[in-house]
Amino acid sequence: MPRDTQSTRTELTSRTRARRRAIGFLATDTTAWIGGFLAAVWTRYEFQLPPGMLARAAGVGAVAAVVHVAVAGLRRLYSGRHPLGSLQEVQGVAGTTLTTAGIVLLGLLPSVDRPVPASTPLVGGALALLFMLAARFAYRHRRDLAMRPDVRSSTPVLLFGMGDAGQGLLRAMLSDPRGRYLPVGALDDDPDKRDLRIGGVRVLGGRHDVGAAVRRTGASTVIFSVANADAALIRQIREATLQTGAAFKVLPPVRDLLDHRITVTDVRDVRISDLLGRRQVVADLPLTSNSIAGRRVLVTGAGGSIGSELCRQLMKADPGELMMLDRDESALHSLQMSLAGRALLDGPELILADLRDDEGIRRIIQERRPDVIFHAAALKHLTLLQRHPGEAVKTNVWGTLSVLDACRDVAKFVNISTDKAADPISVLGYSKRITERLTAHAASRFPGTFLSVRFGNVLSSRGSVVTAFQRQIEAGRPLTVTHPEVTRYLMTVQEAVHLVLQAAEIGRDGEALVLDMGEPVRIADLARQLAEQAQSSVPIVYTGLRPGEKLHEDLLGTGEIDTRPLHPLISHVAVPALDPLEVSGLDPYDDPEKVIAQLALLCAEPSGLRDGSVQVPLSR
DSSP states (O other), X not given: OOHHHHHHHHHHHHHHHHHHHHHHHHHHHHHHHHHHHHHHHHHHTTTOOOTTHHHHHHHHHHHHHHHHHHHHHHHTTTSOOSOTTOHHHHHHHHHHHHHHHHHXXXXXXXXXXXXXXXXXXXXXXXXXXXXXXXXHHHHHHHHHHHHSOOTTTSEEEEEEOOSHHHHHHHHHHHTOTXXXXXXXXXXXXXXXXXXXXXXXXEBOOOGGGHHHHHHXXXXXXXXXXXXXXXXXXXXXXXXXXXXXXXXXXXXXXXXXXXXXXXOGGGOEEOOHHHHSSOOOOGXXXXXXXXXXXXXXXXXXXXXXXXXXXXXXXXXXXXXXXXEEEESOHHXXXXXXXXXXXXXXXXXXXXXXXXXXXXXXXXXXXXXXXXXXXXXXXXXXXXXXXXXXXXXHIIIIIHHHHHHHHTOTTOSEXXXXXXXXGSSOOSHHHHHHHHHHHHHHHHHHHSSSEEEEEEOOEETTOTTOXXXXXXXXXXXXXXXXXXXXXXXXXXXXXXXXXXXHHHHHHHOOTTEEEEEOOOSOEEHHHHHHHHHHHXXXXXXXXXXXXXXXXXXXXXXXXXXXXOBOSSOTTEEEEEOOOOOHHHHHTOOTTSOHHHHHHHHHHHXXXXXGGGSSSSOOOSOO
8 A cells, every 4th residue: 555545544543443432521621510510500499400400401501502512612632732631722611611601691690580599500610620630530441551561472571660751651651552561560769659549550669569569569670760870879779679570671860851852762671771870960061062063083993982972973963974993893883883973984084094103194184174172082002002102102192192193273182091191000091191191282283273182990891890700700710809898980982982082162272171971980890790690600700900900990180180160070180281392202113111111201201301301303
């Protein structure tokens, strides 16, 4: 059947149903007026009606019904403008009834020989209104029952949390006849909601009644639907749920649902970020303006975890052109597939290049002329760089310098750094601290805005601790943690990218922006949470801190002042400039220990290479 024909038939069917419903309510309302007037006079005369009064009351009730139809026509009461049983429809029916009763009363008052008592329009109108509303609510209740999921094919679920988010989810479930979840009960810690029924679903208790409620209702899944809940509460309800043998799912935080109404498809499995005891602050960092729309934007390292998410969020900002540069062709293939749903690799937006190719990077920036550059390309694995510091020199240090040298006409340059750059003790930290200082030097020479952004470990990024733990669990191996007390600042990739975009908006020349990420997380606790989610027992093994690894990370280095002039959650840190001539003397092929010592010296003193210990050539 052609689509247009099918659409026309569907529309005709819908109109036919609406017409039948309007006729049905019209007949109901007419009956309500006649019945209301009969009941009014019956009670007025204490059930002993004078002769002929019953017929006169029915006749006046019929006249009232005709007036009601006329007023309703003027108010378009039966046109279906308002949802059935909604407050707007109730107001429309009540207004029409009040108007009708007033007109009939005014018609009766001038008459000396009234056919019915003057109180009849008032009392009869009130009774008619009750009957009209009761008929509508009964129809709505019957329709709602028909819209519920089929008990034979749906999963019985118990909802924890009956706030706005929980009630929204409950209504969404009860209005989807093909839905996969059927609510059979609810839980909430608010004592005022105990035994409350919402959509026929009863609140059975609080957090301590999970087990009893699951056994009582036969629910096979518990859905946690508390908006922005504390991680400790999520862990408690999850543990109680798993002890009953039921599955546990969550509704995402409200910050993830602001752009649409809550639906059943929002329900998902619990993530490690839900179980961590830290507050995510993305919702508290609104972008005050859009400096991306219509501009040419280049992202280096676009195929990485940060770079790819950055490209996804930049696409929503409507840039004039988005250029994605990476040396990994497979990563570019995956990125294009995620953005466009295809990966022909034939578009000019993909740039295959290596930061180590100084001339190639220079030509690309000169030819493509980006207005904004987000520099996310870097080597980031601490242990490997500790063993091969020369690679950090060639990619992180010299690669960044190649990009900066070509950015004389760029309006904004955002260098993505790490918390390991604060009081660094590792090759990764040294190299990223040097890039912060090189960026500050470019800020003092070029007209654009050059700044860095510093954040902690990104959850579930490639090579992150969470990813490593998950692979160890899949392989049936123990989880390896360096130290029982080691802590790290953790954030989601969405938070990290949001901070990068925020930096492009509010960051000032030569500084580093640092996000207040709350309290650091013990990696042992993180491993324990993941081990508890595994289907089998997973031991945790402690291996000891590796060279260059800190027990606790710092967000601010020694002497850095925590100032937050523009946002209470973002620190602006002054960064001393470093002349590129000083990094030109680095020899990546020298003894690793000497290379590390040279990197440390560059971080410790702005003129650390001027003491005569290392010869500095004029160019690299």
